[in-house]
Amino acid sequence: MTGAAADYGALVRSLLRRAAAVRQPAHGTFELTSRCDLACRMCYIRRGAGEGTADAGELAASDWLELARRAAESGMVFLLLTGGEIFLRRDFFDIYEPLTRMGLVLALYTNGTLITPEVADRLARAPASRTEITLYGATAATADAVTATPGSFAAATAGIEALVSRGVPLALKTTLTRRNAHELEAMRRMAGEWGVPFSASWLLARRPDGGPSSAEECRLSAAEGLALESEDRASADDGTERALREAGAAAGENFYCRAGRAAFVVNPAGEMNVCSLLAEPAARPLQTGFAEAWARVTGYVEAAPPASAECRACDARADCGRCPAWSMLETGTLTEPAPYLCEIARGRRDRRRRG
Amino acid sequence: MRRSQDFRLQRVGGQDLLVPLGPRVKDANALIVLNAAGRQVWELLAEDRTAEELAAALARRFEADPARVLADVRSFLDDLGRKGLLEP
Numbered sequence: 167m168t169g170a171a172a173d174y175g176a177l178v179r180s181l182l183r184r185a186a187a188v189r190q191p192a193h194g195t196f197e198l199t200s201r202c203d204l205a206c207r208m209c210y211i212r213r214g215a216g217e218g219t220a221d222a223g224e225l226a227a228s229d230w231l232e233l234a235r236r237a238a239e240s241g242m243v244f245l246l247l248t249g250g251e252i253f254l255r256r257d258f259f260d261i262y263e264p265l266t267r268m269g270l271v272l273a274l275y276t277n278g279t280l281i282t283p284e285v286a287d288r289l290a291r292a293p294a295s296r297t298e299i300t301l302y303g304a305t306a307a308t309a310d311a312v313t314a315t316p317g318s319f320a321a322a323t324a325g326i327e328a329l330v331s332r333g334v335p336l337a338l339k340t341t342l343t344r345r346n347a348h349e350l351e352a353m354r355r356m357a358g359e360w361g362v363p364f365s366a367s368w369l370l371a372r373r374p375d376g377g378p379s380s381a382e383e384c385r386l387s388a389a390e391g392l393a394l395e396s397e398d399r400a401s402a403d404d405g406t407e408r409a410l411r412e413a414g415a416a417a418g419e420n421f422y423c424r425a426g427r428a429a430f431v432v433n434p435a436g437e438m439n440v441c442s443l444l445a446e447p448a449a450r451p452l453q454t455g456f457a458e459a460w461a462r463v464t465g466y467v468e469a470a471p472p473a474s475a476e477c478r479a480c481d482a483r484a485d486c487g488r489c490p491a492w493s494m495l496e497t498g499t500l501t502e503p504a505p506y507l508c509e510i511a512r513g514r515r516d517r518r519r520r521g
Numbered sequence: 522m523r524r525s526q527d528f529r530l531q532r533v534g535g536q537d538l539l540v541p542l543g544p545r546v547k548d549a550n551a552l553i554v555l556n557a558a559g560r561q562v563w564e565l566l567a568e569d570r571t572a573e574e575l576a577a578a579l580a581r582r583f584e585a586d587p588a589r590v591l592a593d594v595r596s597f598l599d600d601l602g603r604k605g606l607l608e609p
């Protein structure tokens with residue numbers, strides 16, 4: 167009559183697949199802020215930490231809760247809170263604590279630097295199912311260089327230890343760049359010593375708003391990424407992204423992920439979009455009602471043009487992670503090949519052929 | 522016995538599952554998936570019930586032999602109890 171799934175990730179993926187079939191908006195992402203206390207050069211989101219919630223045009227805590235209630239009524243069960251850096255919001259717990267009583271499966275993404283013992287105590291009282299902290303290196307020298315923020319490594323480490331010691335379910339992850347890839351194994355060891363799961367990814371996107379992020383300068387070359395992948399040391403994408411992606415839509419559709427079928431994202435200003443990388447169609451759930459906004463998002467995905475003829479005829483397609491969001495970021499269209507991904511896909515294809 | 526108030530029954534794509542609330546996430550750090558019979562038991566446990574009453578209700582609904590259903594119900598209740606989903 168019951169089963170507690172052995173593999174939590176596989177259970178969530180299968181639930182989202184079922185949700186996508188009936189267009190249930192089961193997975194929400196709330197980007198509570200785009201402000202961050204770090205200044206990673208490769209980041210696609212960040213605004214400075216100095217502004218307040220209102221100055222930065224962010225929804226108020228009461229708006230986020232209203233949105234969560236409406237989304238839950240429409241079928242949202244999973245909710246990821248992310249940023250920016252979520253703990254920069256002074257009213258974070260005004261949002262978080264009511265959410266923990268709504269029957270949602272919560273996840274948090276944070277850089278860990280603002281998790282003081284007091285914050286850890288409050289999280290431990292009603293933890294999210296999963297809190298994911300990003301590591302930027304295994305040493306202060308490297309991590310602080312990547313984040314361009316002296317002291318960030320020490321602060322993040324203290325935050326992780328505060329959560330580990332309170333039994334808050336935690337996972338660590340890293341985004342590899344040219345500056346920190348050499349510390350991958352040391353980061354994995356750190357996580358092992360804390361007894362916490364660890365994953366590494368290396369696929370870096372440009373900023374959706376076209377602002378400066380230097381993703382191209384920072385990201386690994388296709389060959390470097392493929393070398394890590396072939397040794398199973400890091401995957402291109404992180405787990406959640408993979409879960410959202412696992413093709414559920416009919417093969418060959420331009421959007422093959424859960425975005426706009428079972429998942430949506432709301433940005434700090436309250437606009438509902440297909441995913442974090444694709445800021446369309448900017449529906450307004452608080453103004454129009456949730457159902458209407460979700461209908462716009464699903465409609466946007468359904469009306470998307472098919473992938474380019476080149477992609478459709480491509481013999482590396484089975485190895486290619488191109489999606490409309492990536493096409494948009496790299497080419498300004500929803501359909502055209504993204505050269506960086508082409509290089510990766512062809513490398514995979516060739517490796518597979520060599521056997 | 523009856524069900525704990527610390528879990529919410531949710532549906533994702535037609536699949537029923539129980540989601541822990543507040544502090545319960547820590548000790549029940551998993552989603553609990555229910556089939557149709559499990560869901561019915563959970564709903565009945567809104568009120569105080571014995572295993573026999575639950576088995577009788579299920580046997581009626583699924584047209585099954587009450588004795589056999591009782592064994593299933595007992596093991597289901599054991600499982601829920603171990604995970605802290607029941608109150609005496």
Ligand code: SF4
Binds near residue numbers: 410411423
């Ligand atoms: S559109 Fe692309 S980036 Fe967005 S969720 Fe789908 S696969 Fe991920």
Ligand code: SF4
Binds near residue numbers: 481482503507
């Ligand atoms: S490898 Fe390039 S051309 Fe081929 S499917 Fe991917 S993006 Fe399109």
